[in-house]
Amino acid sequence: MLRFLSRPIERFRIKSADRALFAQLKEILGFSPKNIELYKLAMVHRSASFILPKGKKVDNERLEYLGDAVLDAIVADYLFERFPNQKEGFLTKMRAKIVSRTSLNQLALSMGLEHLVKISCGSTNSHKNIYGNALEALIGAIFLDKGYQFTSTAVINNILDKYINLDELQAVETDYKSKLIEYAQKHKHTVVFDTQEDNPTPSNPPRFISKLVYNGKLISEGTGSSKKEAEQQASMLGMEQIDELN
Numbered sequence: 405m406l407r408f409l410s411r412p413i414e415r416f417r418i419k420s421a422d423r424a425l426f427a428q429l430k431e432i433l434g435f436s437p438k439n440i441e442l443y444k445l446a447m448v449h450r451s452a453s454f455i456l457p458k459g460k461k462v463d464n465e466r467l468e469y470l471g472d473a474v475l476d477a478i479v480a481d482y483l484f485e486r487f488p489n490q491k492e493g494f495l496t497k498m499r500a501k502i503v504s505r506t507s508l509n510q511l512a513l514s515m516g517l518e519h520l521v522k523i524s525c526g527s528t529n530s531h532k533n534i535y536g537n538a539l540e541a542l543i544g545a546i547f548l549d550k551g552y553q554f555t556s557t558a559v560i561n562n563i564l565d566k567y568i569n570l571d572e573l574q575a576v577e578t579d580y581k582s583k584l585i586e587y588a589q590k591h592k593h594t595v596v597f598d599t600q601e602d603n604p605t606p607s608n609p610p611r612f613i614s615k616l617v618y619n620g621k622l623i624s625e626g627t628g629s630s631k632k633e634a635e636q637q638a639s640m641l642g643m644e645q646i647d648e649l650n
Contacts, residue, residue, distance in 0.1 A: 439549045505644065517539060584643055596618075609629060616641075625638055
């Protein structure tokens with residue numbers, strides 16, 4: 405039972421039943437967790453959720469929400485420091501590649517999280533982002549357990565630097581707009597790009613903003629120094645939103 409959800413924990417002790425998980429987390433993360441209950445919760449997919457006596461549902465979705473925001477901030481800072489001469493469009497594109505569902509799922513598998521996540525039988529077939537979501541929940545747990553600065557250092561040293569090759573990631577180019585249009589046509593959905601130049605003046609370099617309206621709903625915005633670049637970025641971010649809904 406995840407006791408911290410029903411009553412405060414005054415001292416964080418590792419029970420014998422949790423020692424194996426503690427050792428696995430220490431091996432994966434490179435540090436010793438303090439509040440093991442947070443990490444246990446991070447590994448509970450909603451398909452394996454349970455209800456506490458007072459009716460509270462227990463799964464990792466709230467930690468996933470928190471971890472998503474924390475990871476975005478960490479990756480933004482990480483790229484800002486490593487590419488001091490690159491513009492906003494490049495940084496946004498690189499961040500989107502790192503935090504994409506595909507990337508997070510692969511990172512989680514590289515870390516071995518599939519051996520820790522609690523799921524119901526058959527859920528991996530219907531919930532393809534289980535492991536990437538668990539990684540975000542794990543980052544949320546680290547944040548609550550250790551604070552932002554510790555989490556940032558741990559994520560950069562033990563995940564980003566360890567498993568992501570930035571040079572290779574830069575070289576990955578995908579025609580996101582064509583993929584999006586192909587997907588929409590297959591499912592008989594509508595796609596509209598509203599692309600405008602943003603406050604053009606002779607003294608400023610051109611900057612375009614593209615709004616992607618999918619099935620009548622605005623789902624993403626992209627920016628770039630050209631119309632094509634802005635629409636590609638909007639398509640990439642839009643596909644992430646569509647993937648979240650599936």
